[in-house]
Structures are given as structure tokens and as C-alpha cells.
Amino acid sequence: xxxxxxxxxxxxxxxxxxxxxxxxxxxxxxxxxxxxxxxxxxxxxxxxxxxxxxxxxxxxxxxxxxxxxxxxxxxxxxxxxxxxxxxxxxxxxxxxxxxxxxxxxxxxxxxxxxxxxxxxxxxxxxxxxxxxxxxxxxxxxxxxxxxxxxxxxxxxxxxxxxxxxxxxxxxxxxxxxxxxxxxxxxxxxxxxxxxxxxxxxxxxxxxxxxxxxxxxxxxxxxxxxxxxxxxxxxxxxxxxxxxxxxxxxxxxxxxxxxxxxxxxxxxxxxxxxxxxxxxxxxxxxxxxxxxxxxxxxxxxxxxxxxxxxxx
Amino acid sequence: xxxxxxxxxxxxxxxxxxxxxxxxxxxxxxxxxxxxxxxxxxxxxxxxxxxxxxxxxxxxxxxxxxxxxxxxxxxxxxxxxxxxxxxxxxxxxxxxxxxxxxxxxxxxxxxxxxxxxxxxxxxxxxxxxxxxxxxxxxxxxxxxxxxxxxxxxxxxxxxxxxxxxxxxxxxxxxxxxxxxxxxxxxxxxxxxxxxxxxxxxxxxxxxxxxxxxxxxxxxxxxxxxxxxxxxxxxxxxxxxxxxxxxxxxxxxxxxxxx
Numbered sequence: 412x413x414x415x416x417x418x419x420x421x422x423x424x425x426x427x428x429x430x431x432x433x434x435x436x437x438x439x440x441x442x443x444x445x446x447x448x449x450x451x452x453x454x455x456x457x458x459x460x461x462x463x464x465x466x467x468x469x470x471x472x473x474x475x476x477x478x479x480x481x482x483x484x485x486x487x488x489x490x491x492x493x494x495x496x497x498x499x500x501x502x503x504x505x506x507x508x509x510x511x512x513x514x515x516x517x518x519x520x521x522x523x524x525x526x527x528x529x530x531x532x533x534x535x536x537x538x539x540x541x542x543x544x545x546x547x548x549x550x551x552x553x554x555x556x557x558x559x560x561x562x563x564x565x566x567x568x569x570x571x572x573x574x575x576x577x578x579x580x581x582x583x584x585x586x587x588x589x590x591x592x593x594x595x596x597x598x599x600x601x602x603x604x605x606x607x608x609x610x611x612x613x614x615x616x617x618x619x620x621x622x623x624x625x626x627x628x629x630x631x632x633x634x635x636x637x638x639x640x641x642x643x644x645x646x647x648x649x650x651x652x653x654x655x656x657x658x659x660x661x662x663x664x665x666x667x668x669x670x671x672x673x674x675x676x677x678x679x680x681x682x683x684x685x686x687x688x689x690x691x692x693x694x695x696x697x698x699x700x701x702x703x704x705x706x707x708x709x710x711x712x713x714x715x716x717x718x719x720x721x722x
Numbered sequence: 723x724x725x726x727x728x729x730x731x732x733x734x735x736x737x738x739x740x741x742x743x744x745x746x747x748x749x750x751x752x753x754x755x756x757x758x759x760x761x762x763x764x765x766x767x768x769x770x771x772x773x774x775x776x777x778x779x780x781x782x783x784x785x786x787x788x789x790x791x792x793x794x795x796x797x798x799x800x801x802x803x804x805x806x807x808x809x810x811x812x813x814x815x816x817x818x819x820x821x822x823x824x825x826x827x828x829x830x831x832x833x834x835x836x837x838x839x840x841x842x843x844x845x846x847x848x849x850x851x852x853x854x855x856x857x858x859x860x861x862x863x864x865x866x867x868x869x870x871x872x873x874x875x876x877x878x879x880x881x882x883x884x885x886x887x888x889x890x891x892x893x894x895x896x897x898x899x900x901x902x903x904x905x906x907x908x909x910x911x912x913x914x915x916x917x918x919x920x921x922x923x924x925x926x927x928x929x930x931x932x933x934x935x936x937x938x939x940x941x942x943x944x945x946x947x948x949x950x951x952x953x954x955x956x957x958x959x960x961x962x963x964x965x966x967x968x969x970x971x972x973x974x975x976x977x978x979x980x
Contacts, residue, residue, distance in 0.1 A: 424978075424980070465807075468807065468810070468811045469810060469811075470807055470978075471979060471980065472976070472978060488813040491811065491813040491814075492813050494811065495811075496807070496808060497808075498807040498808060500804075501804070502803045502804055502805060503805060504733065504737065504805055506737050506740040506741060507736075515729065515733055518726075518729040519726060519812045519813070519814055520813065521813060560808075563808060564808075567812075573811075
């Protein structure tokens, strides 16, 4: 069974004083997320990531299309017992302490009274906030709020955790902590659906990703396969500068360090390149296939963005 | 469902207390102390009447201001700060959230009014040196004021479910003022003719009838209040608040939380 199934989801907002202008937030989005995987929803600001999450959470109603979570329609109260949600830049009731907030959300999620206190303490320990449990949230830093946000999302042990930009605005240490938390949740068998525009985080965490741009799905798949598609380059290292002209003639980009030359060129000319290196008497050291980064794949899906940036 | 309503109401009450909403009681106490000191000097023989009128009016004004300003923020503040998102992502229905918030604010207003009522009786005791059975109807007047709060809070929530906080405050306050003069509006309708008469009558039924709930003057003069009036006002307040809240729920259920 799919954890999440989205079919032809579209959302059009009305804007302006008379609500006559239309703005598309999501266009015919269809995708499936499997149980137990970490799924990343990538895109620049305004790509439709948050709209997708809000529709799945029942905060915004789709203009057309449908979605199911664990085989049930979104909005079904039973579904909401199985999911946890961390909104973007979370802000919680700041009159509450961390422990009171978790207690409140545990109550609303239907966690049994006898196990509530224990779960609150466990969650605070898990996100490293045991010592701040009695501090009002108005005194929390952004990183601490993010951690308490993750704690409230998992206090009722949901099967699917939705995280909207969980690493946004955090310092490197905070990002690493949140990344480890997400990884540990996945290790427990929970499905993670998270949106981000930080590609290195997606690359490190996700089994599969979807790339959204201006409300449209531009690509979806396993990270390694997607990056392989836009890769296909090979790095060849050799000693002997005399082979450089031949390599450059084959389209190789060369960097020289002493007698060692590092050349990057298309995989289709590797054999010719190796032959020409040997012919000139240079010494071949290594041949390594290069995989493109997720960033390269991401940008390859958004050619119009690059054009706009250049103009 | 009942549990979730209780949890949301309790959190709303706790928020009001921690945000120092009940500090208005200090201002109320100062006002009554000042009034008690002055009343004896400027209204010889009428101290009791003046103090009851002043006290009940102050309870109304303080409570209405709280009802409107907290009522309009109950939903809009949660949307602005996005605290609502994590609540509605749980098995909480939108109407449960709205009703829970309403009950939480109602509890706050009841506690607030209770302390103001205690303050009024204390001021009365200090001025008249004794309390008698004729002072008991003051409790009925306070009860009617509470019914007004129930209605105006529901109206504030209704306006805030589709309007901005500023407009909601203006509309709610306008409803309170017009509702307080609903008897005059009915009189105006009776004297008017044609379309003007129909509009005036329609307005009379649309705005809350707060005039029927203002019994400060009768209570101050020791007039007995009929049981039928208590029953009528109670049912009217339940019906009017119920209708306003139902309309608010209908709007809120369809609202996109951007």
C-alpha cells in the first residue's frame, strides 16, 4: 500500500481586492510515496511544496484532484491519528513550556492519560530538550523551537511524518541534529515526507525526490538514478603533459598539478582518450565515472530558471 | 470529542491568564474604590443606586472590551502565528477548535466577572455598611451581563471568521452599541413607514437584543425581576450565540488557511 497517493492535485488561489485574479499554486500534481521511505519534495520558493503539504494536512482545499494517506481520504480523522506535521518556521503557543506544549498535543492526538507524562519526557530527551522542559517557549531559540516542533510531530508515534522545510534557518550544527533525527525516525520504519530547498540535505536523506517548479512536477525518482541521468562524465588522471592537447581535442577539461593532469570529459570518448594518452607515452593513473550532484539534476529540470537568472 | 473541546478550552483559558488578561481586574478595583470614596460625597442618600449602576456598567464595559478584543483574535491570531496548523493536523475538527476556543474565552469571562462581582459587593458593603436580601437581584443583573458576553463573543468570532481583526472589532462593537439601543430601534421602526419600516424591523431582529438584558436601573431601585425574563434572556442568549457560532463554523469549515 502507498503511504501517500496524490492524483491530479491542483490549487488555484484568487487574489486581489475583488478576488478576480487567479494564481496557480499547484498544477495537476500526481505522485506516490511508498511506506518506509524518505521522500523529498524539492523546489525553489513558490514552487508549490508548502501548498502540497497544506492540502495533505487539510489546511487548504484543492481546486481539483484527490489524495489519500494510508489508503484513506485526506481529512479523515483516522488518518490524522497516523500522521505528524511540522510546519515551516514553526511558532507554538509561547505561553506554554516545552513539556506543557507536548502534553497538550498528546492530549489532542488521543495519547492515553496514563502514558502521557512518560511520552513527553521521552520526546524531550530524544530531541535534547530535557533540561529546558520547564522553560516557556517564548525563551526558545529557533533551533530549539525546531526540535520541539519535531517532538510534537512524533509524540503520538505516527506512521508518516510530514516536515515542511525542517532545516531552514538552522546553523550547521542544528541542521545536522535535525538530519540525524529524521534519519532515526526513518530507521524506526516511519515514512518521512519533507519539503526543502536545501539540496544537500535532500541528497543525504532522501530515498526518492520530486522536483517541483511553479506548481508543476518536473521530475521524480530515486536520487542515485536521477543524478546518474544527468551525469555520464568521467574523470581521467594521468602523468605526462604531452597528452594534454589530444585530451583537450576530445573535449576534456584539464587541470594540471605538477606532472599530474586531471581531465573531465564525456563518457562516450573515454576509450579514444585512453588510447591517445598511451600513444603519447603518458602514464595513465586512474579512470573514475563521475556522478552529477542533486543540484545539477535540479537545475537541469528548471532551464527557465537559469535563463531568468542570467538575463 | 468532549475531551478535545475541554483541552482546547483549558489551553485558551491558560493563555488568557498567562497573557495577564485578568489584570483588568486591578483597573476595575481601582475604579470601584475611587467610586466608593466619591459616591458618599456627591450623592447623599443615593450612594447605593449610583454605586450599583456604576459597578454594573463597569462590569459590562470591561467584559465587552475583553469579549471583543480577545474574541476577534481567537482565530485570526492562531492563523497569523500558524499555531493552528499543528492543531488541525491532528484529529481535531475545525468546529471543535472554534467551539473549544469559545468555551475557553467564556470561562475566562466568567472568572473575570466573578471577581468583578465580588468587588462590587465589597464596594457596596463599604458604602452602605450592610448587605440585604434586596441586593441579591444584582446577581441576576450580573448573570444577564454574562449572557451579553456570550453573545458578543460569538458575534466577534463570527466576524473574525471572514474579516480582518480591525473590521471585526468595529463590526462587533457596532453590534453591541446598536443592540444596547434595540428598544429605540424598535420604536423607530414602529414610527416609520414603507421600506424604511421593513429595514428597521429587520435590523431589530438581526442585532442582539441587549436592551432586554440591561436591568441595572431596575436592580438599583429594588424592582423585582420576573422569572420569565430570566428564562427568556437565557434561551435568547443560547439561541443567538448558537446561530452566530454555527455561521462562524460554516465559514471556517470552508476557509483556506494560507
